[in-house]
Amino acid sequence: MINLIHNEMIKIVRKKRLLIIAAIIAVLVALFTYAQLKRVQSIQERLGTTDWRSQLQQQIIDTQNRLNSSGISEEWRKFLQIRLRQQQYYLDHNINPSAPGAPTFMRMFVENSIDLFIPLMVMVISADLVSSEASGGTIKLLLTRPVKRWRILLSKYLAMILAVSFILLSLGVISYLISGIVFGFGGWTLPLLTGFSVQGEELDTSNVHLIPQWKYLLMEFGLAWFVSIVVGTLTFMLSVLMRSTAAVMGIMLAALISGAILSSMVSSWESAKYLFMVNLRLTDYVSGMAPPIDGMTLGFSMTVLTVWGLAALIISFLVFTRRDVY
């Protein structure tokens, strides 16, 4: 088995996929670091101070002004009210929610890339794992070795998991190093609040507690890893079913984008919560943002994703081990 995984890793590495992904991450991180820097600077200019308390107060006033203005939708109002209470809580307890520093940047980067950017990078790896062997004809050579088909597929799947883990690791390392140059490398032990839960219009703060930022980051990266594996598994299944890598990419991309769009408009279509695409933003449960549909919880979302992932895995193995190869 080790030999088979070795083979698959060689193929992934020699296609230079991991290198390209690392380069894309580096470029994006540099871009966002610069944007973040500009934002911090402009806020400081406006307030004429670097004191975060006055910044946070300003933010709260902004939010209140928006709440008071007419013509905002009921849903948006609900969200803003929750946000307001959260910000107020930070202020009352003397906690800086966006203390700059590389770990804070990492946290924001993961939170914002978990539903689109990370899945996209995962797709780049897993979309052609099987389909490229089929379209290149090398599948015939792979399957005429004295190795059972399920072992070949399993080695590919495990290689995919390794590659996905590598992507997340490099995402963490690259974003830490690049943003650290600008914002400083400190901030690992910064206390953060978690345990918010949103029930209807109420922000339930009864379970809120403080954890150091490194723990918080570990949780978020863990969740991002989980999402990546599920997206990777779904892409993997499509790669087994289809010979064309472009078709695999197209379908997954459509699913992911529709997920992003649906999240913002399905609050009244309740059964949409069983779609995997609207369940990708797991980190929102940690930071206490309102879920797209009432009643969605971290446990629920993870269960939905697990079911989708397992189904995809079972289909992949059933099809791959039985299929006639022409």
Added chain:
Amino acid sequence: MTNENTTLVVKDLRKKIGKKEIIKGLSFELKKGEVFGFLGPNGAGKTTTIRMLVGLIKPTSGQILLCGYDLHKEFSKSIRQIGCIVENPELYPYLSGWENLEHFARMVPDIPKQRISEVVELVGLQNRIHDRVSTYSLGMRQRLGIAQALLGKPKILILDEPTNGLDPVGIREMREFIRYLAEKEGLTVLVSSHLLSEIQLMCDRVAIMSKGKIIRIDTVEHLLSEQERVVWKVDPIEKARALLEKETVIAGEKDGTLITHYDAEKLPLWNEKLVKAGIKVSEIRTKLPTLEDLFIELTGGETID
């Protein structure tokens, strides 16, 4: 019935796709050291049959034994006996030839590095083996494909269209190489081809396939001698035809010559009759038909390709 010289046994092999049966009960046996040809037009089922032999397609019914191991009950043991190229030799273009071989060697237990060097030398790729496969010519890819097939020291080599896309020198080399493997290394080689002349030059025995059935299995000489023809250069041709028609079957008329069936005993007699009738006989020669003629005759005019 199966002795140790029999390397490959196929019993009543069938494949249905939907309701259509595309392979209708093939049975044959291959011996050690022979080159066996599969001949048939496109759609006859050659490639499907070969894919069933190497485990890529599951037969609907029937049995395949490779060196005594049942392909479906003991997949790993039986598939080890086989080396194959199915259709084009498709390898990983972004890896070097050597890395490709290493890749496939890792999938089979106990193939030492030394064996890779051996097969590279055998196919004569030493100079370019560390270049990327994407820079290889088709002939070099074909050789690398064969190197890959020989890695696990198989007893049976299955090559689908081995001379496809090669230049005349390459075709000749390939032919000699295949003969060498069969005669000197004792491999059983199964080749399929639509190039009939190739099969004729390369194979000991031929199976002619048409519409999912084997319509004939025989040695090449046997098949050809049975169809031997006589070419007559005669004048006047009409008169000769009328005369010969009474004696034998006229198989054709081409460029001022008549072609009839051959009969060694009666040929002098026919000649005598022609001469007595005042017909000028300027040439009599026997002609071995090409496999192509044979094929068209056996399949009733079905075209190849």
